[in-house]
Structures are given as structure tokens and as C-alpha cells.
Amino acid sequence: MKLLVTGQVTLHIGRLEFGNMGNYYIIEPFFRELHRVFPDAEIVTTFQMTEDFSKKERITVLPINLYYDWNDDVLSSALEEFSIATIYNETNTLIKKTPFIEEVISTDLFIDLSGDMWGDNADLAGENRFLVGLLKDRTAQLMKIPTVMMGVSPGPFNKDILPLVKIVYENFLLVINREKVSKELLKINNFNIEKTTDGVCPSILFQAANDNSILKFIKQVSNQKKTLVGFILCGWNMPDGPYNKELRNSNEYLPFIKTIEYMVKYLNVTVCLLSHSNGFEMKPDFKFIRGRDFLLLKQLYDLLNNEIKEDVFLIDDIYSPAETKAIIGHFDMLITGRVHGAMAALSQSVPTIIIDYATGPKAHKVKGFAQLFDMEDYICDPLSSDDMIEKIKTCLEKKEIICSKLRKKNQILSALAHDCFDQLKTVV
DSSP states (O other): OOOESTTOOOOOOTTHHHBBBHHHHHHHHHHHHHHSSTTTOEEEESSOOOOHHHHHHTTTOOOOGGGGOOOOHHHHHHHHHHHHHHHHHSOOOOOOOHHHHHHTTOOOOOEEEETTTTSGGGGGTTHHHHHHHHHHHHHHHHHOOOEEEEOOOOOOOGGHHHHHHHHHHTTSEEEESSHHHHHHHHHHOOOTTTTTEOOOOGGGGOOOOOOGEEEEHHHTTTTTOOOOEEEOOOOEEEESOOTTOOOOOGGGGGGHHHHHHHHHOOOOOOEEEEEOOOOEEEEOEEEEOOOOHHHHHHHHHHHOOOOGGEEEEEEEEEOHHHHHHHHHHTTTTESSSSSHHHHHTTTTOEEEEEEOSSSOOOHHHHHHHHHHOOOOGEEEETTOOHHHHHHHHHHHTHHHHHHHHHHHHHHHHHHHHHHHGGGHHHOO
């Protein structure tokens, strides 16, 4: 049996493993669950993973140009494949093969994993990217290959291509969303959702590293007697774009400065500023470097009043995704502008405040992920220190109750995550 895994998560090598940690939280358990459900299957993917990852997780990496490679002919190639598949579907005649079509016709199950990029958000990563992805999905469907989509938060959609979007969506044999809000939005747009089920993001299954790998952090906080609160920030939380702007006006940080200063002065906590993304260099030799999140947090730290810095510290070491999740597990509470930072905390029953996006992509996944854990009341406005402070105070007051509820919720959601993969057996 052969599985072909593709979708909008197809990015340049290193991005899924060494950049935004949320990507890795998804990818590692995703492939491991596929092997659990289909133990004898060959798994090939357009996701650009390193040789070490590929060996460890027993996958074969296909060339990136089979999906999307940012070249000028990427749309025309996808349109040609769509035409070939259309003729095949109507006449059972394969008039031409391309490398992508050759992979498709030798596949027993085609799986689209696109996260929050199955929609207009994909075009933030490349021109016509969502349209190309739709054509790739539709090509597989027209070639009569069992085609499913999972681990996704579909939408929003440009009305100009909505008819094609609906055709592709409705011809998946199974769609497993990773939260319930997506289905509500699909209903509003009159999608046929008969084959759609609500699931949970595979990232809930991602395992934290052993504490032995974060001994420096543990030593750093071992003498802390106050409540330890983690704080994660990213460019989407800032009032002005673009998200990757490096030099920001100090006024952009004011809501976060006011919030942190209030917590230290009046809530008797210690605040730990933690980056949830890394940078990396692949050539000439691979090495980790600090990511954009760290630059934001460093600027924020430098703007804080010196009188409170005794109770605020910035983690300047570079940690892997598993190590970062282990660190998050030691917090009494987390405040995060990264959705998968929230998943890392909530999946370990850590009470969590989620900072909404202020700029950038429309992210209904924020509400959807919070709803999964009954934490929707703890989404806060990044432009309002009053809103952040009020929700932080409430969360701290109720943190023991929240912890207890999260432990029970995690048992249910972890089982649901496994069930999402078990459902794949119903279509092959």
C-alpha cells in the first residue's frame, strides 16, 4: 500500500522541522499515526524534510516541484495536469504522464494536509498557491484515487474561485477538520459537509522532551517561589504589519508592556519570555539561529522598566520543539500569541491565555482551538492591555479548576486525535 501526503504544508527544506515550532508539532505525530494505522504502507510526500527526519519517520521525500516551487510555470503545469486528469476521467485514456501524475496513479490513498492554508491564506506564501493546490487535489480526484483532507482549518475563500473550491471540497471522500469553527464557516458558505467530521489537530499528540534536556531552564526556575507565567509573542499579534518587521516603534509594545508590568506589580508572578520559533541556516553547515519571535521578545524586554526586571527573564537559548514543549509544561500559566504554543500548554493541562492576531491572516483557528478546550473566554485582544489583564486575573484565580478540567478534556481529545487517523481506513 502507498500513501501520498501533500498539501499547502509543502515548504522549503527545514521550514517544517526548524522554523515555526507549530509545524513540527503537527508533522511528527502525523507521520507516526499514519504508520500506526497503516503499518505496512509506503509513505511518500512533497513535504521537504531532511534526510535524518525521513529515515527516522520512514518516509520518502518527493521533489518540491511536484506540488509548488514558486517558478513562473507552476500554474500552467497544474492546469495541464488537471486537463490530463479530466480527459482520463471522461474517457479512461491517459494521454500523458507528468511526475506528479505518475505518483498519483501509483497511490492507494491521497492525503491533503494544509493546516490553515487551505484557503486564501495560502496565497500569502506564493502567487496562485491556493489555486494550484486545488488543481492538484482535483487531479487526484479525477484520476479516481481515494482522496481525503485532514488536519485542516478550511477558509476563508475568495468568491471568484468559490465554485471550484466547492467542487474540490465536496469530492474528498473524507474531510477531518481540526476544530469546529471551520464547519460553521463552511455552512455559512453553503458547502456540502456530509463527509466532514470535526476532529482535533495532530499536534495534541506531540510529545515533550525529557526534563534532562532542559536542565539549564529547570535550574534557572528552581528557586522561583512566585507563580511562573510564560509569555509568547509573534508578529501577527503586533498592531502594524508586516509580521516579519524587525525594527518596531516602541508604541507597538505598549499593551504588552502594561500587561507584564501589572502582572509583576500586582499579581505576584514571575514572567518568562519564551520564543516559539527558531531560525536556521542549511548551508554550508546546518545551524540553529534565533528566530523572529526572539527579536520581538528581546525588544519587549528592553522596553520594560528596570524595577520589574527582577521578576522577568528572557530565555535566550535556542531549544528544539520538544524541548520548548517541555519548558511550557513547567509553567503555572501561559500567555501566548502562537496558537500551537497554546496547544503545547493546553495539551499538558497548563491554563492558557491566547492572544488573538491583530494583523495578518484571518485566523478562525484561534477560536476553534480554544473551543476544543473550553477556553474561548480566555482569548484576548492584543491591542488592549485592559482586556489582557482582566482575563489573566481570572485565569490565575481559577487556575486549579482549569487544570482539573483540562486533564479530563485531554483524555477525550487525545482519543479523538487517534480516531481521526483510524477513520482513514474507511476510505481504502
